[in-house]
């Protein structure tokens with residue numbers, strides 16, 4: 001059976017099991033198993049060999065039982081780059097691309113901005129910013145050693161020059177840069193314990209350190225960002241759709257020009273604020 005026909009049947013199977021985007025999932029898993037691209041998949045007339053058929057069948061079953069697609073393919077596209085993902089480190093989401101868009105737009109410095117990405121995970125935000133603003137000097141931090149290892153591996157593989165440091169929020173940054181940052185950007189953990197219980201299995205596959213949080217993380221981040229940003233420097237954060245307004249209020253206490261911006265689905269998901 002041609003791979004295209006196997007994909008068609010797998011799509012029906014995924015749909016019956018309630019998997020989101022069944023067609024795209026079936027295709028991406030086949031592309032991964034065959035080590036080809038979409039054109040290669042649909043032009044191949046030769047059937048799957050035993051190893052490919054076994055790999056594909058196993059991947060389809062794992063997806064049906066809640067394993068995230070990205071853990072099966074090991075990849076996630078993010079703006080102009082593609083990062084490696086691994087179990088144990090948060091999978092970057094498309095809505096975070098909107099945060100990067102706002103963050104890049106808010107940098108007012110025309111030459112060599114200094115940027116910190118707090119809670120970098122795979123390094124997606126830091127790497128995308130450096131990719132799109134090559135003149136920026138970009139630092140990334142994370143409390144998770146696994147995340148730091150993966151962000152460094154992604155930076156090496158993509159040949160994008162960022163500095164990745166392990167530790168709490170902004171504390172690992174070099175002391176001499178205090179007061180010089182143009183942008184602090186972060187997608188911190190923002191799922192409340194009550195929300196966590198109701199999350200689907202593929203979201204719960206992300207580490208709890210990357211998910212569980214709430215307004216107090218933003219309060220701490222805002223206090224620390226004030227110490228690291230220069231006058232007029234920007235703090236840009238992603239927020240849970242339930243408390244975009246609350247975080248906006250937190251920022252209004254000590255920042256100016258506070259804006260709450262929507263994500264692709266029109267929900268309040270990004271807060272941007274300027275240090276006075």
Ligand SMILES: C[S@@+](CC[C@H](N)C(=O)[O-])C[C@H]1O[C@@H](n2cnc3c(N)ncnc32)[C@H](O)[C@@H]1O
Pocket residue numbers: 090091092093096118119120121122123124125141142143144147167168169186187188189190209210211
């Ligand atoms: C929601 S994930 C975001 C990851 C990545 N920035 C992205 O958008 O794909 C939050 C990240 O913050 C890290 N983290 C949680 N608490 C932290 C803290 N206190 N200091 C630094 N990093 C933290 C987690 O390990 C995780 O990688």
